Amino acid sequence: MLGDKKVVYSAVQPTGCITLGNFLGAINNWLKMQDDYVNIFAIADLHALTVRQNPAEYRKRAMSFFAQYLACGLDPQKSILYFQSHVHQHAELAWILNCFTYVGEMSRMTQFKDKSAKHAENINMGLLDYPVLMAADILLYQSDFVPVGIDQKQHLEISRDVAIRFNNLYSPTFTVPEPFFGKQGTKIFSLQDPTQKMSKSDPDPNGYINLIDDPDTIVKKFRRAVTDCDGRVIYSEDKPGVSNLLTILATVTDRTVADVEKDFVGKGYAELKNEVADAVVERLRPIREQYDRLINDKEYLVSVYKEGAESASRIAQRTLNKVYRKVGLVER
Numbered sequence: 001m002l003g004d005k006k007v008v009y010s011a012v013q014p015t016g017c018i019t020l021g022n023f024l025g026a027i028n029n030w031l032k033m034q035d036d037y038v039n040i041f042a043i044a045d046l047h048a049l050t051v052r053q054n055p056a057e058y059r060k061r062a063m064s065f066f067a068q069y070l071a072c073g074l075d076p077q078k079s080i081l082y083f084q085s086h087v088h089q090h091a092e093l094a095w096i097l098n099c100f101t102y103v104g105e106m107s108r109m110t111q112f113k114d115k116s117a118k119h120a121e122n123i124n125m126g127l128l129d130y131p132v133l134m135a136a137d138i139l140l141y142q143s144d145f146v147p148v149g150i151d152q153k154q155h156l157e158i159s160r161d162v163a164i165r166f167n168n169l170y171s172p173t174f175t176v177p178e179p180f181f182g183k184q185g186t187k188i189f190s191l192q193d194p195t196q197k198m199s200k201s202d203p204d205p206n207g208y209i210n211l212i213d214d215p216d217t218i219v220k221k222f223r224r225a226v227t228d229c230d231g232r233v234i235y236s237e238d239k240p241g242v243s244n245l246l247t248i249l250a251t252v253t254d255r256t257v258a259d260v261e262k263d264f265v266g267k268g269y270a271e272l273k274n275e276v277a278d279a280v281v282e283r284l285r286p287i288r289e290q291y292d293r294l295i296n297d298k299e300y301l302v303s304v305y306k307e308g309a310e311s312a313s314r315i316a317q318r319t320l321n322k323v324y325r326k327v328g329l330v331e332r
């Protein structure tokens, strides 16, 4: 809680591209929360260093992601928008929290196991420690809610556990955060393998929609989407491809899946694919147009992220001072 408002914190790592999955599972919910909360949204550029990045490309991509945040409608008048690396308190609190987190807890994390298998040549400490940095991100701002996709549920549990552990050892210090999942769209699946989440690090670009894909590309990707051979447009566990398309259509148009399903009685997959594609194209069109304007306005982007980092840092330092005092560090 800050003042009389609850605090919302979330972030996206600048890897690959922002996908429709990131948008529907996370950013779209952030947009809906902007008026009622203190909103803090970061580009998690320290987190993404757990895998090797090409420095020049990485810098460019991080700026592109920041411009996409603004293009989506995140408003610097209502939300604090910044790069994680610009607020040194994230790394500092992560160190302290490391001392209150167990190696066994970290090595059991699904994402750690998945990424260790994917990057067997580079299983670094950062990969293991990823959830602790995430806990620091969230706890620094005394966040009440963390709007994320369902894939982040396990990491959020760790943030809660660490907060509770610290509060019990000392005295109440951190707000214990709650996850915030949207009504639907909490997990969007790959268009090519609908049993896997739509992932921004998918090597097959047909598996995901990039937020700034042009309309023709979006239409083509949906036409190629994997379905099944049964032909009926219904939401069902044994029809992951069709169910995924229905979920996307419902989330993009702000309707329920059951409602959307009714439109397809007597219709086939071609109609479903065309309708999803059209709805997504229309939802993303203004974002892409605004992005094209913003990405060339470097001065504006810099002014927004500098101001964002200053505001974030002021809040973060209050928590860090409290933590340093409680663990017994000598005051500066």
Ligand code: AQP
Pocket (backbone or CB within 6 Å): 011, 012, 013, 014, 015, 016, 021, 022, 023, 024, 025, 026, 147, 148, 149, 150, 151, 152, 185, 186, 187, 188, 189, 197, 198, 199, 200, 201, 202
């Ligand atoms: N498919 C998805 N459906 C719903 N929500 C999703 N999110 C991600 N994918 C989906 C949510 O987006 C936010 C940012 O996630 P992230 O930065 O951890 O990136 P990612 O897209 O989850 O990353 P990948 O695809 O695993 O690639 P890497 O990690 O290799 O860069 C989170 O709130 C997440 O829940």
